[in-house]
Amino acid sequence: MDNSNANDTIVKTALVTGGSKRIGATTVRLLHEAGYNIVIHCHSSRQSADSLAEELNNDRKKSAKVIQGDLNDETIYNNLIDQAFQCWNRLDVLINNASSFYPTPVGSITMDDWNNLINSNMKAPLFLAQAAVPYLKQTQGNIVNMLDVHAQRPMKEHPVYCAAKAGLAMLTMSLAKELGPDIRVNGVAPGAILWPDNDMADHTKKLILERTALKKPGDPIDIAKTILFLVRDADYITGQIIAVDGGRNLNI
Numbered sequence: 001m002d003n004s005n006a007n008d009t010i011v012k013t014a015l016v017t018g019g020s021k022r023i024g025a026t027t028v029r030l031l032h033e034a035g036y037n038i039v040i041h042c043h044s045s046r047q048s049a050d051s052l053a054e055e056l057n058n059d060r061k062k063s064a065k066v067i068q069g070d071l072n073d074e075t076i077y078n079n080l081i082d083q084a085f086q087c088w089n090r091l092d093v094l095i096n097n098a099s100s101f102y103p104t105p106v107g108s109i110t111m112d113d114w115n116n117l118i119n120s121n122m123k124a125p126l127f128l129a130q131a132a133v134p135y136l137k138q139t140q141g142n143i144v145n146m147l148d149v150h151a152q153r154p155m156k157e158h159p160v161y162c163a164a165k166a167g168l169a170m171l172t173m174s175l176a177k178e179l180g181p182d183i184r185v186n187g188v189a190p191g192a193i194l195w196p197d198n199d200m201a202d203h204t205k206k207l208i209l210e211r212t213a214l215k216k217p218g219d220p221i222d223i224a225k226t227i228l229f230l231v232r233d234a235d236y237i238t239g240q241i242i243a244v245d246g247g248r249n250l251n252i
Ligand SMILES: NC(=O)c1ccc[n+]([C@@H]2O[C@H](COP(=O)([O-])OP(=O)(O)OC[C@H]3O[C@@H](n4cnc5c(N)ncnc54)[C@H](OP(=O)(O)O)[C@@H]3O)[C@@H](O)[C@H]2O)c1
Pocket: 017, 018, 019, 020, 021, 022, 023, 024, 041, 042, 043, 044, 045, 046, 069, 070, 071, 072, 096, 097, 098, 099, 100, 101, 120, 146, 147, 148, 149, 189, 190, 191, 192, 193, 194, 195, 196
């Protein structure tokens, strides 16, 4: 496997879960622009993942690959990480970005909802991180978990999603404590960046922005730039969760 460039400098590899669209895709593009080889993980959005990989490979040959898998299937976690490693025989960065998100008002919560929301938002990030440890140790690599301002304060009608992100926030700190000094682990907690693909009422959107100190939604690039900072430039930062939310958490 070739993981060096024409000048024979080492090219680092980043795996971004749920990386084919939206915030994941913006993160993929920025890390790629910063020189990383990228493994784009997707589940149902294979076509988008393939065209993103093609775009990146046109820009820099053999710099992006796609792996696919449903994070509800716990039997694939180790294999996903092995596949990512095998792309370039190294793994430097894991971005746990994939997430399912939808309301589960009390009275309507099913076991399927519980499993679906916990799996992608908490269980998979932990077990992917665990599987990645031996590889990240080799590279003194790092992990970024995608959280939410609602990991700290509940969002109405979203108890399972919020609990999953709260669990992931604790895992971020626990893993940082356990995996140092070899591996850094941090989190990014977005506020209102992109509205969910499922319907959200206009008055709810308006209310959220009114309660955001900067009075506007963020842009995926705000998140991607913070991830790049944590991944590339923050050698002495671990166990931290940075809110990128325009001040939303001041007034939830
Ligand atoms: N958007 C925001 O404003 C906002 C606010 C707060 C927090 N966040 C957090 O920031 C991250 C990115 O947000 P986003 O809105 O860009 O995410 P998103 O579009 O809602 O989801 C990202 C990807 O997650 C993947 N995914 C979901 N369930 C999966 C499963 N069971 N197995 C494998 N992949 C699965 C999907 O991949 P496929 O399409 O390939 O199936 C999806 O494209 C998330 O962790 C989210 O919780 C976002």
